[in-house]
Amino acid sequence: MTNTEGQIETFYDVMRRQGITRRSFMKYCSLTAAALGLSPSFVPKIAHAMETKPRTPVIWVHGLECTCCSESFIRSAHPLAKDVVLSMISLDYDDTLMAAAGHAAEAAFEETIEKYKGNYILAVEGNPPLNEDGMFCITGGKPFVEKLKHAAKDAKAIISWGACASYGCVQAAKPNPTQATPVHKVITDKPIIKVPGCPPIAEVMTGVITYMLTFDRLPELDRQGRPAMFYSQRIHDKCYRRPHFDAGQFVETWDDENARKGYCLYKMGCKGPTTYNACSTVRWNEGVSFPIQSGHGCIGCSEDGFWDQGSFYDRVTDLTQFGVEANADKVGLAAAGVVGAGVAAHAAISALKTAQRKVQDNKKKEEA
Amino acid sequence: MVSTPNGFDLDNTGKRIVVDPVTRIEGHMRCEVNVDEQGVIRNAVSTGTMWRGLEVILKGRDPRDAWAFTERICGVCTGTHALTSVRAVEDALGIQIPDNANSIRNIMQLNLQIHDHIVHFYHLHALDWVNPVNALKADPKATSELQQMVSPSHPLSSPGYFRDVQNRLKKFVESGQLGLFKNGYWDNPAYKLPPEADLMATTHYLEALDLQKEVVKVHTIFGGKNPHPNWLVGGVPCPINVDGVGGVGAINMERLNMVESIINKCIEFNKNVYVPDVIAIGGFYKNWLYGGGLSSKACLAYGDIPENANDFSAEQLHLPRGAIINGDLSTVYDVDPRDPEQVQEFVDHSWYEYGEPGKGLHPWDGETSPKFELGPNAKGTRTNIKELDEGAKYSWIKAPRWKGHAMEVGPLARYIVGYAKGHEEITDQVNGLLRTMDLPVDALFSTLGRTAARALESEYCGRLQKHFFDKLVTNIKNGDSSTANVEKWDPSTWPAEAKGVGMTEAPRGALGHWIKIKDGRIENYQCVVPTTWNGSPRDAAGNIGAFEASLLNTPMERPEEPVEILRTLHSFDPCLACSTHVMSPDGDELTTVKVR
Numbered sequence A: 001m002t003n004t005e006g007q008i009e010t011f012y013d014v015m016r017r018q019g020i021t022r023r024s025f026m027k028y029c030s031l032t033a034a035a036l037g038l039s040p041s042f043v044p045k046i047a048h049a050m051e052t053k054p055r056t057p058v059i060w061v062h063g064l065e066c067t068c069c070s071e072s073f074i075r076s077a078h079p080l081a082k083d084v085v086l087s088m089i090s091l092d093y094d095d096t097l098m099a100a101a102g103h104a105a106e107a108a109f110e111e112t113i114e115k116y117k118g119n120y121i122l123a124v125e126g127n128p129p130l131n132e133d134g135m136f137c138i139t140g141g142k143p144f145v146e147k148l149k150h151a152a153k154d155a156k157a158i159i160s161w162g163a164c165a166s167y168g169c170v171q172a173a174k175p176n177p178t179q180a181t182p183v184h185k186v187i188t189d190k191p192i193i194k195v196p197g198c199p200p201i202a203e204v205m206t207g208v209i210t211y212m213l214t215f216d217r218l219p220e221l222d223r224q225g226r227p228a229m230f231y232s233q234r235i236h237d238k239c240y241r242r243p244h245f246d247a248g249q250f251v252e253t254w255d256d257e258n259a260r261k262g263y264c265l266y267k268m269g270c271k272g273p274t275t276y277n278a279c280s281t282v283r284w285n286e287g288v289s290f291p292i293q294s295g296h297g298c299i300g301c302s303e304d305g306f307w308d309q310g311s312f313y314d315r316v317t318d319l320t321q322f323g324v325e326a327n328a329d330k331v332g333l334a335a336a337g338v339v340g341a342g343v344a345a346h347a348a349i350s351a352l353k354t355a356q357r358k359v360q361d362n363k364k365k366e367e368a
Numbered sequence B: 001m002v003s004t005p006n007g008f009d010l011d012n013t014g015k016r017i018v019v020d021p022v023t024r025i026e027g028h029m030r031c032e033v034n035v036d037e038q039g040v041i042r043n044a045v046s047t048g049t050m051w052r053g054l055e056v057i058l059k060g061r062d063p064r065d066a067w068a069f070t071e072r073i074c075g076v077c078t079g080t081h082a083l084t085s086v087r088a089v090e091d092a093l094g095i096q097i098p099d100n101a102n103s104i105r106n107i108m109q110l111n112l113q114i115h116d117h118i119v120h121f122y123h124l125h126a127l128d129w130v131n132p133v134n135a136l137k138a139d140p141k142a143t144s145e146l147q148q149m150v151s152p153s154h155p156l157s158s159p160g161y162f163r164d165v166q167n168r169l170k171k172f173v174e175s176g177q178l179g180l181f182k183n184g185y186w187d188n189p190a191y192k193l194p195p196e197a198d199l200m201a202t203t204h205y206l207e208a209l210d211l212q213k214e215v216v217k218v219h220t221i222f223g224g225k226n227p228h229p230n231w232l233v234g235g236v237p238c239p240i241n242v243d244g245v246g247g248v249g250a251i252n253m254e255r256l257n258m259v260e261s262i263i264n265k266c267i268e269f270n271k272n273v274y275v276p277d278v279i280a281i282g283g284f285y286k287n288w289l290y291g292g293g294l295s296s297k298a299c300l301a302y303g304d305i306p307e308n309a310n311d312f313s314a315e316q317l318h319l320p321r322g323a324i325i326n327g328d329l330s331t332v333y334d335v336d337p338r339d340p341e342q343v344q345e346f347v348d349h350s351w352y353e354y355g356e357p358g359k360g361l362h363p364w365d366g367e368t369s370p371k372f373e374l375g376p377n378a379k380g381t382r383t384n385i386k387e388l389d390e391g392a393k394y395s396w397i398k399a400p401r402w403k404g405h406a407m408e409v410g411p412l413a414r415y416i417v418g419y420a421k422g423h424e425e426i427t428d429q430v431n432g433l434l435r436t437m438d439l440p441v442d443a444l445f446s447t448l449g450r451t452a453a454r455a456l457e458s459e460y461c462g463r464l465q466k467h468f469f470d471k472l473v474t475n476i477k478n479g480d481s482s483t484a485n486v487e488k489w490d491p492s493t494w495p496a497e498a499k500g501v502g503m504t505e506a507p508r509g510a511l512g513h514w515i516k517i518k519d520g521r522i523e524n525y526q527c528v529v530p531t532t533w534n535g536s537p538r539d540a541a542g543n544i545g546a547f548e549a550s551l552l553n554t555p556m557e558r559p560e561e562p563v564e565i566l567r568t569l570h571s572f573d574p575c576l577a578c579s580t581h582v583m584s585p586d587g588d589e590l591t592t593v594k595v596r
Helices: A011-017 A022-035 A040-052 A068-073 A081-088 A102-115 A144-153 A162-167 A202-215 A242-246 A319-337 A339-367 B054-058 B063-071 B080-093 B099-128 B140-150 B159-174 B195-215 B217-223 B253-284 B411-421 B424-437 B447-477 B530-534 B546-551 B563-570
Strands: A056-062 A089-094 A120-125 A155-161 A192-195 B015-019 B029-035 B041-048 B299-301 B304-306 B317-319 B322-324 B343-346 B379-381 B384-387 B399-402 B497-506 B509-518 B521-528
Touching (some): A056 A144, A068 A162, A089 A102, A155 A202, B015 B384, B041 B546, B054 B063, B195 B253, B299 B411, B299 B509, B411 B424, B411 B447, B411 B509
Parallel strands (some): A155 A192
Antiparallel strands (some): B304 B317, B343 B399, B379 B384
């Protein structure tokens, strides 16, 4: 963030002005490092970044959505939502939370764009519908898509919050009656960070913002435009119930003995094997739980088009998507039969899976 | 001047004021009013400005999945649509849920009520009454004294505590980057609080922000995450295992302890902060008793929180059911969601068409064909609306009516129905509040009444949450760990055709889902949600809805600054994403696609 605007202060300035001591500031930096999964050696680097970087204005707009992303955002525990809003960013426009309305709100919107041209972050929750001339979502008497394009024009970068902005989500499920359209299909000339999920995990949301403020750059993105630090592994890869999967121990019906023993939910339709997200590692609401831990399979809410992949209770069978897991039944039989053979089979299958993943990655590269 | 059948006088000759966007709500909304020469609102027009078509999307899907789709209607009242949906499916298929599932669902629903009410009051509504800029003038010591007087048991009350918050606020304001407070109406004389009360309430804005992330952990424990926890047709997905192997992956003693500690936190916050704040702030606005609207005439509640699993009879519900019409509080009518003559939706002033004017449809037979058009007296263009024409179609919200009456729903409607029925807890709470504030019972019918009812309900829900937690633990102690009934999980056990209805009391009011199932798939799905009731446009007969009625006759300090409009609209806690969902039963293509 180039400090072209003299009036934008550094993060550290703001914290000091707000009566935060140097010591608390350093503690804050180490918490940030921990939240981002970085080693303590990064703490001085974060501190340095915060002492020299400006407090960034954010415009947060809402299209067709359900506001679950905003609700998730305010659940953030580290950093706390109040600290983000009071001390880290300047949330200059957000129709869900701002005091002003109508003309005064619109004025705040325009003033922010004008004053911080090229220096503000545009956060988008929801998406624009394109049918009916865009009038399935009206704001200020005009189609939301116009407001989105207007705000995007001078934004430094765009964050697509959640499944709606990233992929379309529920209103874009078939037959998508309003032609709800993800942000990157409407805005094509700006860097866009997709933070999918319905909603995304709170600390993932604040983690993405904090990363940008701290390191003065966009997080490393995967081919789909998602931050690799949170979305590069499947829920299944790090699921604490994975050993039950590997051992062929599955829940067969809701609330059966196996459910009470915490066995794998694969047969109940869990989409963990095909879903890239941080639920099984960061977990939800300050690490209290995540869907699988509370007995329901993952419904795959951070994947593109997850509403149209059959029932949430259909077993995942898409071999090309995830490889070995489709053989769960066979693995289960082997484990129940001869333990030694099961282990051998598992080792062989793991090797196979590695090979298969390479093939898939190559395929994805080709597609991309 | 026009007189509406439901007893309001409308005069649209005065100056027209447009508020768009209405902020601090869920979703997108516009409001237009006409004020007379004295600045008093004489005509009001409320417009839902979004439509997502969720029920169109549900057609042909697995009914067991519907909860997840409908849950995404709203992320603020997260879970309540999902609960309504699983109830509708269970009703259609005759599925009986276990006692534990009933207790857990009730705890989750009550938890939502409390969370939603607190977030609404502090983060969406408070800035209509509280001026954070004025808080800078407060004396921290006097604020501390005020806090101890208002709520002697609240531990955070020292002068130093308030000084720290004030310092933080001061630096924030002095930075010139006002963020969310930017362009607020901070010098408007409509703000009446002394600086100390402003500082106390602003401090609680921050306390509530910290608290709310704790409250929802009850959803996380039982449903895996919040927003949007997981639900299950036939019960709840979380198994209970307090004794055996693998208990760490289920509801065990540690999880129960965590739930209990959160329930206690809710009770404490309601007692120490929320209810005292509403009384204290309300005390400074006692002369501002506008905004009653429909509340003294027509209120509707479906009731919720069944004491026993699968028993939805009115006398078994902790939140009351009933309808009041024509301002006659001596008669509370029973409500039957299956009766085709009771709940009907009209579209004469909504951007849909039924083919014949004045036609009302029961939700099981609901239909939708979007028709976006502006009336002849609208100003501006189709994609740049300056003023709407309320004589024609003007909203994405339909107009639901109960036996032809426009109704108010929500915490105040529930409390008026409860009060009229002599519901013991509700009557005690209401009488206690009125006595404390030295107000007559008529004062309930107001913007402040709505806001106060929400706080009282949060307190009541806290006690109920505790009740169902105890009930859950007792049941487990007695050897029942069942959480799901899977007898009819397999669609091959279902009849070829079935229909059902699910009802809840969402934080914003009466919520109903109507479902028709055919050959294991959803044939028709219709939601009639609280903000559809409250935010409804006019109907063919000219009856106005609750939002519109509530704004009438309110004087504005400065007509160009909509503080009073926001105050009253926010008192309903509008949820526009909820309000605009309808389904085309024949699944016709709704509009042609134009990619811009």
